[in-house]
Amino acid sequence: MVRNFDAIIVGGGIVGCACAYYLSEKFRRILVIEKGEIGGGATAAGMGHVVVMDDSPAQFALTHYSQQLWNSLYPQLSPDCEARLTGTLWVAADEEEFSHVEGKRQFYQSHAVRAEVLSGEDVAKVEPSLRKGMAGGLRVPGDSVIYPMTATVWLLDQARRNGAEVLQGKAVMSIRRGVVELEDGTTFEAEYVVNAAGGHAPHLTPGLPIEPRKGHLIITDRYPGYVHHQLIELGYLKSAHEMSQESVAFNAQPRATGQILLGSSRQFVGWNTEIDRRLVEKMVKRALLYMPEIGSLSAIRIWAGFRATTPNKLPIIGRSPDDPHLLIAAGHEGLGITTSVATGRLIADIASGVPSSIDRTPYGPGGSYQHA
Amino acid sequence: MPDKITVKIDDTTIVVLAGTSVAAAILNSGRAKARRSVIGEARGPLCGMGICYECRASVDGVVHVRSCMVPCADGMVIETDA
Amino acid sequence: MPEVEKYDVLVVGAGPAGLSAAFNAFTGSNRVGLIDDNPAAGGQIYRPSQGKTHPWVGMSVALLDKVGITVQCGLSAVDAPDPGILAVQSFNGKRLLRYEKLILCTGARELFLPFPGWTLPNAMGVGGLQALVKSGLDVAGRRIVVAGSGPLLLAVADYLKKHDGLVVGLFEQAPMASLKQFGLSMLGYPSKWMQGLALGASVGRMLRADSWVVEAGGRSRVEWVKARTPKGEEQIECEYLACAYGFVPSNELAVLLGCATRNGFVTVDDLQQTSIANVYCAGEPTGIGGVDLSTTEGRIAGLAASGREDQARSVLGRRERWRQFAANLDTTFAPRPELKDLVTPETIVCRCEDVTAARLSSPDCGRAAKLHTRCGMGPCQGRICGPATKFLYGWDQGSVRPPLYPVPIAALADSEPTNG
Numbered sequence: 001m002v003r004n005f006d007a008i009i010v011g012g013g014i015v016g017c018a019c020a021y022y023l024s025e026k027f028r029r030i031l032v033i034e035k036g037e038i039g040g041g042a043t044a045a046g047m048g049h050v051v052v053m054d055d056s057p058a059q060f061a062l063t064h065y066s067q068q069l070w071n072s073l074y075p076q077l078s079p080d081c082e083a084r085l086t087g088t089l090w091v092a093a094d095e096e097e098f099s100h101v102e103g104k105r106q107f108y109q110s111h112a113v114r115a116e117v118l119s120g121e122d123v124a125k126v127e128p129s130l131r132k133g134m135a136g137g138l139r140v141p142g143d144s145v146i147y148p149m150t151a152t153v154w155l156l157d158q159a160r161r162n163g164a165e166v167l168q169g170k171a172v173m174s175i176r177r178g179v180v181e182l183e184d185g186t187t188f189e190a191e192y193v194v195n196a197a198g199g200h201a202p203h204l205t206p207g208l209p210i211e212p213r214k215g216h217l218i219i220t221d222r223y224p225g226y227v228h229h230q231l232i233e234l235g236y237l238k239s240a241h242e243m244s245q246e247s248v249a250f251n252a253q254p255r256a257t258g259q260i261l262l263g264s265s266r267q268f269v270g271w272n273t274e275i276d277r278r279l280v281e282k283m284v285k286r287a288l289l290y291m292p293e294i295g296s297l298s299a300i301r302i303w304a305g306f307r308a309t310t311p312n313k314l315p316i317i318g319r320s321p322d323d324p325h326l327l328i329a330a331g332h333e334g335l336g337i338t339t340s341v342a343t344g345r346l347i348a349d350i351a352s353g354v355p356s357s358i359d360r361t362p363y364g365p366g367g368s369y370q371h372a
Numbered sequence: 373m374p375d376k377i378t379v380k381i382d383d384t385t386i387v388v389l390a391g392t393s394v395a396a397a398i399l400n401s402g403r404a405k406a407r408r409s410v411i412g413e414a415r416g417p418l419c420g421m422g423i424c425y426e427c428r429a430s431v432d433g434v435v436h437v438r439s440c441m442v443p444c445a446d447g448m449v450i451e452t453d454a
Numbered sequence: 455m456p457e458v459e460k461y462d463v464l465v466v467g468a469g470p471a472g473l474s475a476a477f478n479a480f481t482g483s484n485r486v487g488l489i490d491d492n493p494a495a496g497g498q499i500y501r502p503s504q505g506k507t508h509p510w511v512g513m514s515v516a517l518l519d520k521v522g523i524t525v526q527c528g529l530s531a532v533d534a535p536d537p538g539i540l541a542v543q544s545f546n547g548k549r550l551l552r553y554e555k556l557i558l559c560t561g562a563r564e565l566f567l568p569f570p571g572w573t574l575p576n577a578m579g580v581g582g583l584q585a586l587v588k589s590g591l592d593v594a595g596r597r598i599v600v601a602g603s604g605p606l607l608l609a610v611a612d613y614l615k616k617h618d619g620l621v622v623g624l625f626e627q628a629p630m631a632s633l634k635q636f637g638l639s640m641l642g643y644p645s646k647w648m649q650g651l652a653l654g655a656s657v658g659r660m661l662r663a664d665s666w667v668v669e670a671g672g673r674s675r676v677e678w679v680k681a682r683t684p685k686g687e688e689q690i691e692c693e694y695l696a697c698a699y700g701f702v703p704s705n706e707l708a709v710l711l712g713c714a715t716r717n718g719f720v721t722v723d724d725l726q727q728t729s730i731a732n733v734y735c736a737g738e739p740t741g742i743g744g745v746d747l748s749t750t751e752g753r754i755a756g757l758a759a760s761g762r763e764d765q766a767r768s769v770l771g772r773r774e775r776w777r778q779f780a781a782n783l784d785t786t787f788a789p790r791p792e793l794k795d796l797v798t799p800e801t802i803v804c805r806c807e808d809v810t811a812a813r814l815s816s817p818d819c820g821r822a823a824k825l826h827t828r829c830g831m832g833p834c835q836g837r838i839c840g841p842a843t844k845f846l847y848g849w850d851q852g853s854v855r856p857p858l859y860p861v862p863i864a865a866l867a868d869s870e871p872t873n874g
Contacts, residue, residue, distance in 0.1 A: 037821055037822035037825060038822065038826075039825060039826070040821065040822065040825060044825050149825045149826050150826060153826055218863065218866070219831075220863065221436050221833055221860060222436075223435070257410065262863070275855050275856055277533070277535050277856070277866075280866055281866060281867050281868075284863055284864075284866045284867040285867045287863070288863075288864070288867060294863055295862060295863050295864030295867070296434075296862050296863070296864065297862065297863050298436050298833070298860040298861070298862060298863075299857065299860060299861055299862070299863045299865075299866060300831075300832065300833045300835065300860040301831060301835070301855070302855060302856065302857070302866075303855065388590060389504075389505065389590060390505075391502075391504075391505045391589075391590065392589060392590030393586070393589035393590060395586060395589070395591075396586055396587075396589045396590035396591040396592075397590065399576075399586065399591050400590070400591060400592050404575035404576050404674065404675035405575050405674070405675075406575075409573070409805065409808050410806075410807060410808040411808045413573055413802075413808070414574075414575050414674055414675070415573060415575060415805070416575035416576060416578075416675075417578055417582065417586060418566070418577070418578050418579060418582055418805070418838070419563060419564060419566075419578075419579050419581075419582045419585075419838070420578060420579060420581065420582035420583065420584070420585030420586050420589075421492075421498055421563065421581070421582070421585055422491065422492070423563055423704075423834060423837045423838070424805070424834050424837070424838050425806060425832070425833040425834045425860075426805060428833075436833075436860075440585065440586065440589065441491075441492070441493070442493075443493055443589075
């Protein structure tokens with residue numbers, strides 16, 4: 001049975017659901033296809049940090065724009081999305097790291113993002129659980145945290161309200177010139193098909209330079225007030241930026257429940273879901289350097305997920321050069337939660353034939369399809 | 373014969389037989405509540421064997437201790453609802 | 455740095471199965487280890503009662519002691535990081551235990567089915583309330599309702615009576631016809647007659663079959679319960695409710711090790727060996743059957759794990775008799791479908807995260823509902839809500855990951871053994 005849609009989105013993670021949301025504001029007939037659970041892929045392993053990143057001008061533009069979109073959505077989000085303006089505190093462990101902080105501050109400020117430099121004493125005051133003697137930090141008060149799963153469901157629910165349909169439990173076998181075929185032979189047709197399948201995107205669009213990059217997370221029991229900001233060591237940028245085989249970086253988030261979410265690790269081991277105890281140990285040892293007392297907190301769960309990673313660290317958002325009906329929205333690495341809504345908006349802009357509020361070129365075929 | 377020992381539960385000091393679990397001592401002191409749940413409900417022990425985590429209390433300053441698995445010690449300071 | 459100790463046979467759990475397994479695993483020249491996460495040996499059924507050790511446990515521990523095997527208490531198995539290595543957590547930190555053969559005797563826990571008011575303080579399990587009394591809770595003069603399913607109800611009602619509790623209700627959900635059938639089947643187990651008769655005399659008259667608690671209420675603790683009985687609904691004032699519906703196997707360590715399971719029970723061959731070559735399993739995780747089956751299986755596993763398979767086989771007949779008893783238990787006391795209807799949309803199903811039934815009855819099931827509501831993601835790691843949601847909604851047990859119990863974060867950074 002062939003059915004016609006304006007757009008079909010393959011992948012019901014936060015990126016796919018954001019695409020559904022923004023597309024459903026412009027088009028009536030939208031279909032989201034998800035073979036597993038809504039948000040059950042990388043979204044379920046996301047920290048939920050909505051952060052402005054200055055790793056590159058293109059990354060800054062996308063994260064900044066997306067954060068503004070999130071801010072406009074926050075008043076409407078359901079309470080279970082647990083949106084909170086915690087701000088980010090980038091922590092400089094030594095003078096070398098601290099020497100980069102002022103440059104970061106200036107970049108943010110010149111791009112209308114509030115940021116303030118904190119001395120070592122200030123850092124100790126605002127985050128008493130950090131090891132004394134940090135060189136200082138950069139506080140970005142406009143950053144926030146959300147609970148990725150419920151935010152994803154909220155985005156999809158809004159799309160449903162606008163008439164979007166959702167098909168769950170069937171895998172897509174192929175996308176070809178506006179025709180989507182499922183594993184059971186069912187086909188659907190659409191003017192646009194969005195490949196939002198994250199780490200699985202290359203199965204449907206061969207040649208996409210996306211690899212799974214495994215990460216671990218630990219969550220603790222409830223310790224309200226132990227951490228206030230999303231804490232990230234300045235070395236995090238190195239860990240995310242370099243494409244080394246494996247790396248860890250200290251990353252701690254206070255959840256609305258009072259639990260601490262602890263990360264982060266990166267490794268290329270294909271799709272092996274087993275907990276890598278050795279890397280978890282490295283991650284914990286790194287965290288202990290920043291928060292010596294955190295060792296006594298009770299860890300109740302460890303889990304792993306796979307970030308969809310591209311060689312140039314930017315997501316692929318744009319038209320396929322080979323298929324006029326195919327739009328790609330995948331490869332968001334560790335910024336999927338943050339940049340999901342901007343991705344959705346850009347995809348809707350492309351489908352509507354209108355320019356976007358930011359330059360789309362860095363994320364399109366010219367940028368990301370070329371291997372770095 | 374088991375010895376009698378003294379423990380402090382919140383603002384009450386009570387005498388219990390040595391070997392009494394902290395959970396039992398909390399209940400014997402007249403309190404039913406060991407902790408508050410996420411939405412603020414009072415909770416007490418359910419399984420009695422250390423797997424439900426409903427009996428958690430603070431023992432000598434350490435939070436989230438399963439009170440049913442810990443025998444009282446003389447001078448122990450126990451806080452419910454911590 | 456964790457210490458590493460080496461055992462030829464390592465037994466996890468010092469209840470009836472584990473004590474039996476450890477004793478029967480000792481050949482005279484091998485190194486046998488026995489660990490348990492409780493402060494004392496005996497498991498749940500033979501928990502020390504107000505400081506007094508159960509005679510059978512006392513004898514077992516003494517016999518083990520004589521051959522140099524000490525029950526190491528307070529050790530919780532939290533991970534199986536590599537083949538032949540068990541990571542355990544104690545109050546003092548982490549230890550690594552190396553083994554040639556492993557015997558899992560991790561027992562069972564009570565099945566809790568949610569109903570309005572089940573989260574009130576002083577509403578506990580049946581074994582749960584007994585465990586509290588055994589560890590010093592004073593119930594003298596307290597009005598107690600005992601409810602749920604299984605022979606444990608009678609045993610605990612009797613125990614509470616003997617400790618001066620006032621048992622004001624005893625509600626068994628199994629149909630009277632099934633109970634009578636079960637009673638008849640007990641004729642085949644002479645060793646149980648004395649206990650059965652004694653319990654019958656002590657509390658038998660209070661037992662109401664085809665009855666179950668539908669609601670508990672009170673301002674800040676249990677003050678009354680409502681029970682549905684063949685004669686209609688009854689409200690009973692009480693101070694404690696002991697309510698649970700039998701047992702579910704504690705199989706998490708077995709699953710983490712990769713042992714095959716069926717319906718949640720660890721599958722074993724004739725000699726109690728699991729699907730993993732050097733891992734054995736005895737007692738409740740292979741099937742809920744009570745103390746006699748547990749000790750028999752422990753004996754077989756101990757003999758088999760120490761290379762004495764012929765001796766192990768000589769016990770098989772005895773095990774068969776108790777497996778039949780286990781089957782009788784299963785058919786008699788299986789929770790009836792009406793128990794699914796007790797839950798209202800406002801009833802909390804996941805107690806760790808306060809997730810109500812309303813949030814779980816969406817079209818999504820299992821993993822999706824858990825991811826969206828955090829049901830099963832609290833410190834109990836789904837041990838309480840998992841079996842409940844299996845009964846209510848048919849959800850399967852999720853994947854088992856380390857740590858098997860919450861551990862201090864520092865324990866995750868401490869893995870290098872000090873010796874090989």
